[in-house]
Amino acid sequence: MNKIGKYVLGIAALIFMTNCGNNNSNSNSGAMSSSKAEKVYVAPGEHDEYYAFFSGGYSGNITVAGLPSGRMLKEIPVFSQFPTSGYGYSEETKAMLNTSFGFVPWGDAHHPDISQTNGELDGRWIFINENNTPRIARVSLATFETEEIIELPNSAGNHASSFVTENTEYIVAGTRFAVPNPQRDMPISDMKGEFKGPLSFVSIAENGRMNLEFQLNMPGFNYDLAHPGRNKSHGWFFFTSYNTEEANTLMEVNASQNDKDYVAAVNWKKIVDYVKNGGGKKAPGTYAHNVYDDKTHMATSTMKEGVTMVDPREVEGAVFYIPIPKSPHGCDVDPSGQFIIGSGKLSTDLSVYDFDKMITAIENKDFVDDSYGIPVLSYENTLAGVVTQPGLGPLHTEFDGQGNAYTTFFISSEVVKWSLETFEVLDRQPTFYSVGHLMIPGGNSRKPFGKYLVAMNKITKDRYLPTGPELEHSAQLYDISGDKMELLSDFPTHGEPHYAAGIRADVIKDKSKKYYELSENEHPYAAKSEAEAKVTRNGNEVHINMTTIRSHFAPDNIEGIKVGDKVYFHITNLEQDFDVPHGFSIIGANTSEILVMPGQTKSIVWEPKREGVWPFYCTDFCSALHQEMQGYVRVSGKNSNVPLKYTLDE
Amino acid sequence: MKSASIIMIVGSALLLGLFIFPLWSISLEAPQYPSGIGMNIHLDGLQGKEKHDLQNIDGLNHYIGMRKLPKPEEMWEFSVFPKVVGGMALLGIFIGLLGLFKGISPNWFLTWLIIMCVLGILGMYDFNAWMVDYGTNLDPKAIMKMTDADGNPLSYKPPLFGTKHILNFVAHSYPHTGAYMMGFGMFLTFIAYIVGNKKRKTNQA
Structure with a gap:
């Protein structure tokens, strides 16, 4: 034409x-x-x-x-x-x-x-x-x-x-x-x-x-x-x-x-x-x-x-x-x-x-x-x-x-x-x-x-x-x-x-598939239960294996992140029900949010540029307490000694 | 006596259906669950109607502070009930065989049935007590603390038998195939008693 x-x-x-x-x-x-x-x-x-x-x-x-x-x-x-x-x-x-x-x-x-x-x-x-x-x-x-x-x-x-x-x-x-x-x-x-x-x-x-x-x-x-x-x-x-x-x-x-x-x-x-x-x-x-x-x-x-x-x-x-x-x-x-x-x-x-x-x-x-x-x-x-x-x-x-x-x-x-x-x-x-x-x-x-x-x-x-x-x-x-x-x-x-x-x-x-089986998830950074959630540091690269389930992240408080780190959020959605995605986004990320289907793991990279305490949250109105589905990352100076720590309900 | 004993054997053998089919069914309906969500209660544990229903019921229940649904090893009932039902079935079959070959009195059939009824009532009582505990003994940090019109904490106990509105859900609690087989089996043992008794009376006459 x-x-x-x-x-x-x-x-x-x-x-x-x-x-x-x-x-x-x-x-x-x-x-x-x-x-x-x-x-x-x-x-x-x-x-x-x-x-x-x-x-x-x-x-x-x-x-x-x-x-x-x-x-x-x-x-x-x-x-x-x-x-x-x-x-x-x-x-x-x-x-x-x-x-x-x-x-x-x-x-x-x-x-x-x-x-x-x-x-x-x-x-x-x-x-x-x-x-x-x-x-x-x-x-x-x-x-x-x-x-x-x-x-x-x-x-x-x-x-x-x-x-x-x-x-x-x-x-x-x-x-x-x-x-x-x-x-x-x-x-x-x-x-x-x-x-x-x-x-x-x-x-x-x-x-x-x-x-x-x-x-x-x-x-x-x-x-x-x-x-x-x-x-x-x-x-x-x-x-x-x-x-x-x-x-x-x-x-x-x-x-x-x-x-x-x-x-x-x-x-x-x-x-x-x-x-x-x-x-x-x-x-x-x-x-x-x-x-x-x-x-x-x-x-x-x-x-x-x-x-x-x-x-x-x-x-x-x-x-x-x-x-x-x-x-x-x-x-x-x-x-x-x-x-x-x-x-x-x-x-x-x-x-x-x-x-x-x-x-x-x-x-x-x-x-x-x-x-x-x-x-x-x-x-x-x-x-x-x-x-x-x-x-x-x-x-x-x-x-x-x-x-x-x-x-x-x-x-x-x-x-x-x-x-x-x-x-x-x-x-x-x-x-x-x-x-x-x-x-x-x-x-x-x-x-x-x-x-x-x-x-x-x-x-x-x-x-x-x-x-x-x-x-x-x-x-x-x-x-x-x-x-x-x-x-x-x-x-x-x-x-x-x-x-x-x-x-x-x-x-x-x-x-048509309704959700992904969590037990079949072979993502190398998947956390298939809250017990498997963890944060690991390798030089300035930090991997956060995080889970979502209505209506919280695990972990939801993370400390010990430093300016200049390259932080990977690997989000695994633990839900095993039809149409219950959770989303993830964090202030200052130079990429899009991710929408994670039940049983799935998705990752985005965040490179914090400023010290402070920065919130992340679920972008999908997942449940009655969706608004509460949020967490914080504490970012310290490049040479700080704040130890790596991740918690939920502590 | 022959036919009565066979009926007795069949009736008590029907209890064994409980090792295959669920005893009870609890299903929940809400607009967001167009195909329903629910569980079947088996002698030896709970099973979701769909693959992940138990996890999803727990997910819902956490808002109102209910405990997670019990795993088989977390309730003595799930190890004792199979033994009791299995034992009673074998006992019933044994009594039936005695009737067949030794011609024991049909009163034994009735005795078995009475024991079975007592055990059944105890079982229902225990089941109900568990549901009361499960539906009212809530986490004090529950996300949603609902009260009734009088200000009393809401009970989330599903009905023992029947249908009930619980918040946005309608809960249906009814016997499942295994229970119907057991009920029919018990009815048959009663028939065995009647038939056996009649035969005995005509024989004596």
């Missing part, structure tokens, strides 16, 4: 105004409105039918909402520091944000995708990519915590990610900003043929562990979005690319010159076999692999070196280009795996490719061209059909599992329902305004739950009470269970949700 200039917004506004006159669906009243209200109403104490996981875009995180209510349930910190819980601030979780560039406190989270078994959502994990410092994260759907982040070397702008194959074998990452590979000092204007767009394939082990298996060193186009084949096309991955012009400046104009760019069709199974048989070359590439352990409650960061680089021309019959009109964006595969839908974002048509035709074209070597040695298939001979003039600026398509597809149109600001059989438009509904992605729970699987559709809009303007110049983005919920789509509600979303993943709540809600 960023590539579309402001003039497009102007067009969008114009078209919207004309649309508004024709289709004033906003002003339903009476019986209709009340039935819509009933459809999104979730009575107090009742649960939503679906979880929806919205990427936070530049917030770097995931927000969890319930559908159909649109109520926000949680923000899961992934790529950005999150003072609410202490993620990225606590000593245990800083390592999660480590990269080959050092500590990066922020990320740009784009496309969440839920793990699958046999092409259906299994609700084990949700994956999400980071665009700016290319990474993929894995979030547990039992703890709703980020458990793993892997960096992708040699890539830049990991946008075509993090899409999962139908048995969660692989997850992909792309390169949206072609770069020299390996990185080197060279004139920007020499990019043509020199820059590369590596596509990364990351394997997922049974326990979820990610491993960068290989990178496919593609020509330096901008690989934008991707989807795995499924069902009959399982084993393939499809990527859209733009800037086949290989322009490096004023991209909005210079990357929009070619009539057609490419969809890259990648037979990943072939490449996996090739690599297993010793194919590919070891190439340089430094990347961080960060893993969080929910027994030690700590993350570790390992810096890895080297990657298997595969030249796509060396693997016979594995990589092809299919021409696609006008700077494509979305690349979506229908539940049967038969159709691959490419959206040329400056086009007025949607190109629908037929997997079987593609295979036939490959078998017949029906190539029209070659691009850097990669065969280019014929557009006409791979096409299943074209959805003509459905709208302006098609972006993304999802499916209802009933033979229908739903495509968003950014410029004409609408969702369009069309038939996968006839390629005819069946219905259209305006969005408010300029929709990017859309999400049908399970839409990226063999079995979508075709009841609701969520449109994620890029422009909010007047949809809510004004909150100054900066607005949250807006989502819209449609009922798609009938022949016509019905707009049910608006709700604000946090950051910029580029995409979302939805799943029926009952697949995961009973597996």
